[in-house]
Amino acid sequence: MNTSSAHPLLSRIDSPADVRRLARAELKQLAVELREFLLQSVSRTGGHLSSNLGTVELTVALHHVFHTPEDRLVWDVGHQTYPHKILTGRRDRMHTLRQLDGLSGFPRRAESEYDTFGTGHSSTSISAALGMAMAAQLKGEKRRAVAIIGDGSMTAGMAFEALNNAGMPHAGKVPNLLVILNDNDMSISPPVGALNKYLARLMSGKFYAAAREGAKNVLKNAPPLFELARRFEEHAKGMVVPGTIFEELGFNYVGPIDGHDLDALIPTLENLRDKSGAQFLHVVTRKGYGYKLAEADPISYHGPGKFDPRIGLVKPATPPKPTFTQVFGQWLCDMAEADPKLVGITPAMREGSGMVEFHRRFPDRYHDVGIAEQHAVTFAAGLACEGLKPVVAIYSTFLQRAYDQLIHDVALQNLPVVFALDRAGLVGADGATHAGAYDIAYLRCIPNVSLIAPADEPELRRALTSAHHHGAPVAVRYPRGSGAGLAVGSELDELPWGQGEVRRDSAAAPGSGRRIAILAFGSLLYPALEAAEALDASVANMRFIKPLDTALVERLGRSHDALVTVEEGCLAGGAGSAVLEALQAAGIKVPVLNLGLPDRYIEHGDPALLLAQCGLDAAGIEASIRQRFAGTLGGSHLRPVANG
Template structure:
């Protein structure tokens, strides 16, 4: 059956205006077709699946009730917006999802007018929607602004900062703000679901609101009765709904209701749409809803690659090379077995950071603090103050959210702890929001902080051990995926690297007629060592594996500068303020002048796409390195054939 016949109603939807014209039975049919289309589409491209299957009905209901894009929908994180993209005119582009030049896996303002706020990091939606609501009011525009936030994102302090601000009138103005809490970590039993559907419709309706306000006016003349009634309402509501905290923030709380029941969602949203002020709707959904394999194991289907929906995910016949994340996970378990003071902290990234096995083996020393990067860092600092040895496993891009804590709570006090910076450099399909492009620049400028950039899997284990045994804060950066395949040690093997020392991995030949002089030296940081070595074979260049960004091996840098006609630095990070800048600063302080070429990520955000392709686009593969060096130094005769000594 072709797609046209399989999804006759969905194929008629060109924009949310078409959704608003559908009857309730047609909306239910649309949900079935949309879920089927979503499953088939993501199985061909890879991408986030469980979260999107869980928001099909909610997405339909929101676009049916609200006048989008004039009314603003702000999706927190945004990995659950594939149904939204499909309903907003991008269905035909879904085959390009997360590919270079194709659809982003997250909302982007430059992609569609329906993507009102760009997201990919969590817990920003309420703040943004509140800002939009106030901005509209200040300009005399009366639109609704809706923030859709998951229960996981509600663990971040920023969400509560926004709630604290959003529920209170500003200069007599109340924003038309609706917060939808998409709770996908619990279920509603049938009796509770039926009761809450009734209560939600009642509490969101005009009759309930006017009756409540009228009663308040009458009872205000009898303070004791008023207080009794207020307490009765609060406690009666609290017996069936967990909304007291949101009411205290100034929001009218409604829910929880079944987020897959359009007969509950639509009338409740309509009632809330017609009410003024700050509203809070609690809906309960199930990750992977409608696809049994994803319902049973939503974590495995959170972000799968390509697969056959009829079969599900299949383990490859040949085990792939261990990833850097797996090397870290193995090291973490081994070191924890050797040192009882090791504790591990993650801000809600147990699977992504390779900590599943550690959690199983050392549950008392494992701390998942939720999506709360600031808290994670300062919590780890407190552990360090008491003599524990914290290891904070965090993506490079997420450490950005705890930068003040890194400076004020860790580095300023020079506390011994390790930051395992996963996803350093480009990350591929997740794009600019998740790329670890800036950690070199923002870590190396902090006093007391050290930063290691190992070149491969084996060196990553050594770098982690070196960092763990250092008496101060150290970050170790490593990329997503696998490296060249070097075998990392395991068990009780804890080899370290000489502190602050790099190594020469390839020697250039001497320049004929100029004793002791060589032409070009490439100073490689991290996994850029291997494309640098490949390029050096064509260029006959010296290659140094620098290993340490900070402390920089100044002696090695000066030696290379004095014995070579030119230097090249290469890193998978931003060149502005990066490792190459560190080399230039050192030579300037030493009074050494030498031509230099800095290769790294350019001063722009790198789009989503295949990682190898993106590195090539940035000139960070072997061919790109060779071409850049030839272009800069070839004209000066620095790359002519040499006579080996």
């Protein structure tokens, strides 16, 4: 992209110091060029678009007013930081966004000194910025800490825990913290909950209604004044009332102001920068601002792939294979039709979890609780106590946020809650913050909880049905994107509970010293089958991680000369560990190779390439087995290798 010719002012911005040297009129032109560059850049790489288009002016104003990086900017969630990346010396690397060894789609401390706090999950910004503000106070440093949080993230309890703490004096002083509420009336799915309706409730309350009617009676005989008051009311109720809750928490509330108006943003930020204590600025922005297609449909343009900005998003001529998410969404509707006790719950991920159709068809049984994973799980527990059958559709990485509730409120009481764990395993461009690498390990250790890892689309449907009828907590994990592409029927059949199956049997004779069995968990069954063809290995589709099919494990352990476990999850405490435990309990001594995700965070990149780098594609599985059991595959007897 030729930045110099197409964006002459932006091309001169190599750091925020350059932004601080610009005049007000130049800042407006910079915002225009920045938005255009952002649109062109994301259309080439894919990534978060609507949220970033909405923060262009705010980002320009923040870097113009505050002395970054000495002043700390903490962005919530982080999918609104592309303008920030462009202005902080990473413009020429935007073409690598979300690609292997390229720029992260979220703030990352190792990437830039301007990324003061790494994010990916929501509602952490106020806590982190408060910690930075408190550190400055304790160290005697005169710098500012600014948290930029979206209205969707304000639905999480963690944000209010931080606000409650921030307004409290510490050693007689309140830290210098500025919280900016970026109010665009949109998270990923439309926002829900009491906070979003707070102003509406106040406006309809008895006190306000009485005052309003009293004013009408006074002014009804003066039509010009009545009309003036009516117009003023529409503005005043937005300027005065929303600050009440934040003032009560100890903040000086300012706003709301237009988040796209630099003439309003800059002087307001300059005033707040020079104030001490806890400040709260409410800005109103429009998601997708400046690109009409994104403004009209911010959800579709939240995280698009590559597209032509002149045309917009176009449906592919050939429909893609159904994703695991879509299979779940169809099952949810079908099972809800069959069982009136089913209730669907999502923590603000209606689209991402495939629940749009369920919401349309069963609105009374659909519950979007906002970005509140802890509440979602305990809410499900309460429903289950009353005989309903809740299904919590939640990403693997987000269930981590409700671990205590999962243990104490669901598992301890053995309540029949189904957890549909989307995005289990690697997630590609979203990287380490969104990868579902740990659910096997963190679920397997909890009593009463079962865990199923279906290998393909029809098996996912059967696994969900089994979970729904089990009568105890069950999690069903499945990856992002499409699977093997197998046809999915309309039946609501179950899997044989706790049983795996042998999908390929080695031609080598038992006792020959050459029989290897691959125990595959989840969608890695298919690369395991491909590797097995080259190795003449047996392959078991284990399906159940807990309860593990110990009878099948023992049979394979006794009839084969070596075992290999394959899983798209962390090795520590994973499914391979469960196999080792079962073999040890049965007193079976056989060499075992565990393959899974390494003990490090896997960064962003193409999912297939990341799996290959982890040795979890067919070639990698084959290579690891050949390296470990070279003597076996070469025709000689097994090497004396210990378990693991």
